[in-house]
Amino acid sequence: MSTDFDVLVVGAGILGAGTAEALAQANHSVVILEQLGIAAATSSRSSKLIHGGLRYLESGQFRLVYECLRERSWLLDNKPQLVRMVPFYIPVYRNSKRSPWMVRLGLSLYALLSGIRSVDSRFRSLPKSEWDTLPGLKREDLLAVFRYYDAQTDDAALTRDVVASAIAHGAQIICPGSLVGAEVTEDGVRIDYVADGKLNTLHTRALVNCSGPWVATTNTRCSPPVSLPPIDLVAGTHILLPLSLGNKIFYVEASDGRAVFVMPWQDKTLVGTTERPYCGDPRDVAPTVEEKSYLLRTVQQYFTQTRGLQPEDICESFAGLRVLPEVEKSPFARSRESMICCDNELKPRILAVAGGKLTSYRATARKLARKLQATLEDEPPAPRGAAETSNATSPSERERNL
Template sequence: MKTVDLLVIGGGINGAGIAQCAAAAGYSVLLLEKETIAGQTSANSSKLIHGGLRYLESGQLPLVRKSLAERKALLKLAPSLVNPIPFYIPVYDNSRRSPWAIRAGLSLYAMLSDFDALGQFKSVPAVYWSKIKGLKLSGLKAVYQYWDAQTDDMLLTQAVIKNARSLGADVIEYADCTNIEHKQGHCVVRYQYAGTEQKIEALAVVNAAGPWVNQVLDTVFPPIASLPIEWVQGSHLLLDIPANDGIIYLESCFDKRVIFVMPWKGKTLIGTTETILSSLTAKPSVTAEEVEYLLGIYRHYFSCFGDLASLKSRVVDSFCGVRVLPKLTGSAFDRPRDTVHQIQPSHPNLLSLYGGKLTTYRTTANEVCEWLEGTIGKRQNLADFEQLFLD
């Protein structure tokens, strides 16, 4: 039976980053993806590499600081995939967040970025407000401009996988894990590939299956407890409307959430929603309620582009991704967004990841590799993970 140091289950951005980091550290790595690389959540995000300005409201300062540091790193390591882009925050007479609150938040955001060049923000003079094409000017009190970054999430994940492979990682698509037997000091993993059952021994296993993390845990023997989670769907609509030159950060007119109006391939992308799903038995799809929600907010601020029916006729594409959030009381909007690492003493060679952000995938990978070193020992480094360029 073939043996590897690390077996990773899941070919989204977290699984890809872990495979890349572990391969750079000299570990033999096999990654199994049941469909295609970046075929689910990691291709259906808001496509932002950002600190998460709104996370300041829920006190997630360590996550924001970490995310801003990763934004800086990815702009350097993946310049063809991650690009700085201006964000605009319009503040109206009836906005829940006042101009002083926005300014205070942006000041803290700049401080948490260690006053990086992208941490700069400004108040946009009223004479320039009309340059945001179509934006409602009635009742507008202030517009603030700051910086974050945008990426093609699928291409970024694929680039990470490409780099991991160049470092020796083996990546198999359409490989469905069916059983993980945790033994003393290693695991035996069975998976279906090309119509046959394959078996491999792994000194350590990382379950990075995203929304299917608990389904993978259901295959573990001896049985292992899983964390209570909720599946939260985030949907986006692509409108056949010429894009502005930056991203508009809008307060929902229906609730306290915010959405983004973004340029995407010359058109206008709007998102996202936070719809709690009862199951993952069917492929997620954008609901009629989500369409009404997103278009309703967009029309509230951009009424010049027509009524709701007219806007629906301009929807040329839609997509949705599902993320995992801890099962807590309160709205999904306020839930913690950091990654949870689950390791149980009864199964010391198995680690499961819950949640996480596209922006912080490298931090997650480093943390997992620290666990890997403590679990199975150190290997001879092949490359410096912190200096690996992506293209």
């Protein structure tokens, strides 16, 4: 059997983009199948941060934080046009859930895990003489303000950049295109998909399901499907407010103890995020009135210049979906680790990844590539070719898609 591609990657969010890039860089022939557009869903609706996840230390996710801090360092060095360091400020009040000593302990551990003796690992308690530099921050019952550094990015631009890198290394993209079915055969995987209103077929050695909130739906179209762990879709909303707080990002505590970011974005202020279970078509996820009110109340609790804002003053709001493990305990404690499942541990043909973080997309892609190593090295290199009825992009089409 002649194989059209080594691997089909379903989904052009950050995980699909990173996986295609890693495999293409290893000289495997790769095609990405994307139904909506590059970074059209969760990968354009995040908090726009490249960070270790300071709050994940509370739930003991040390390995995840360490991994993300390593990846942050690489992204700062290799994508400075897209990822930059920004000062973060944590105000601690008399009634805050986390006391000054708890915050100091967390920041000390965060700095230790970063392993870098530079500006991105240092933190300090801001003296009262410098509190005037924090625009409009409420002073009543303020006990301490801590400053540390993390990174910010344009999530959609980063995803497009990674897709462009994958294509530069030989990957192709079918967009828009929808998976109809995938069947493991004796020689590989037969894939049926729809593009341009036509049913097409191609053959690969493996399929990687990186379809984000559609991961379970895509899995049901694979034969055999992989065994996914129990998962939930969790919606997170952000709001954009018509004011600027300068170049500072604030890490504040909502009334329920949840950490909320208040950050500069496009000369305005982005506030997020929330967590609520979501059922339904991922295309239909949208902010609720309650979520927008929750975020507005949270920011008004801390900044005087936001006190007069009404819900109708919100410039924009958006909601994205996280794929998280199903748990009965507090949703704040859910693991953010990527969950990788496959049909055969020794020689996988179908792989699916659920969850994961924007910051650690490269680490997840490397894990997927290692899982596929036996499958891809067991046979001679497949010819780079097109599908039986090909909709893979030409160079000029790639430019239009990006």
